[in-house]
Amino acid sequence: MNGNDSHTLTASLNTKIRSFLKYWLPLLTWLGVIFIGSTGVLSAEQTSRFLVPFLRWLDPQISIATILSIHFALRKLGHLIEYGILAVLLWRALRGRLTSTGNLVIASLVFMVSAIFAASDELHQSFVPSRTASMRDVAIDIGGAMIGLAICWAFAPRRKPQTIY
Numbered sequence: 001m002n003g004n005d006s007h008t009l010t011a012s013l014n015t016k017i018r019s020f021l022k023y024w025l026p027l028l029t030w031l032g033v034i035f036i037g038s039t040g041v042l043s044a045e046q047t048s049r050f051l052v053p054f055l056r057w058l059d060p061q062i063s064i065a066t067i068l069s070i071h072f073a074l075r076k077l078g079h080l081i082e083y084g085i086l087a088v089l090l091w092r093a094l095r096g097r098l099t100s101t102g103n104l105v106i107a108s109l110v111f112m113v114s115a116i117f118a119a120s121d122e123l124h125q126s127f128v129p130s131r132t133a134s135m136r137d138v139a140i141d142i143g144g145a146m147i148g149l150a151i152c153w154a155f156a157p158r159r160k161p162q163t164i165y
Contacts, residue, residue, distance in 0.1 A: 023096035027089040031117070034082055038121050043130040044075065079137055080144035087114050087148030095156070103156055107149050114145035 040046065048071055055067050090110045098106060118141035126133035 019096065023093040027086075027093045030086055030089050034086065034117070034121060035124070037078075037082065038124050038128065038131065040128055040130040042078075043128075044071065045130055047071070047075065076137075076140055079140040080147065083114055083118060083141040083144030084148035084151070086117065087111075087145040088152055090114065091149065091152040091156075103153065103158065107153060110149055110152075111142075111145060114148075115142050118142055118145070 036042075051071055051074065052067055055062055055070060087110050090113055091106060094101075094106045094109060115138075118138045121141070122133040122135070122138050125131035
């Protein structure tokens with residue numbers, strides 16, 4: 001191998017590393033965040049430890065029913081947001097890699113991967129003593145992914161798949 005080959009190999013490797021860091025590392029990090037959230041760390045019991053005192057500080061007369069309703073709504077909103085972010089990051093990573101693929105194909109892949117991850121996330125929660133699995137949460141997760149996809153779709157430049165003759 002001569003000096004030019006070595007330089008080309010190094011430049012190619014640097015490009016691949018930069019591409020991974022730019023497109024895939026944020027996605028993989030977010031998947032890790034979701035996974036950690038599925039453990040006991042973000043169970044209802046844990047999140048209520050800081051939410052209840054905060055709500056009582058805002059309104060000392062707040063009823064327990066209101067606290068429970070707010071806690072429930074915030075937890076479901078968390079599902080919606082976390083999977084919306086997942087869809088956006090996955091869309092970004094796939095568009096960075098599949099440069100000649102149309103938006104509909106990428107959106108379909110994002111939808112399928114997000115739905116599979118949502119179902120596997122709930123399955124994981126079924127094995128965690130302080131968590132419960134819920135098909136409703138899977139549906140909320142998928143709804144969040146669809147919102148993320150809608151945002152991506154609205155702002156994405158249109159691509160047409162390359163036709164091979």
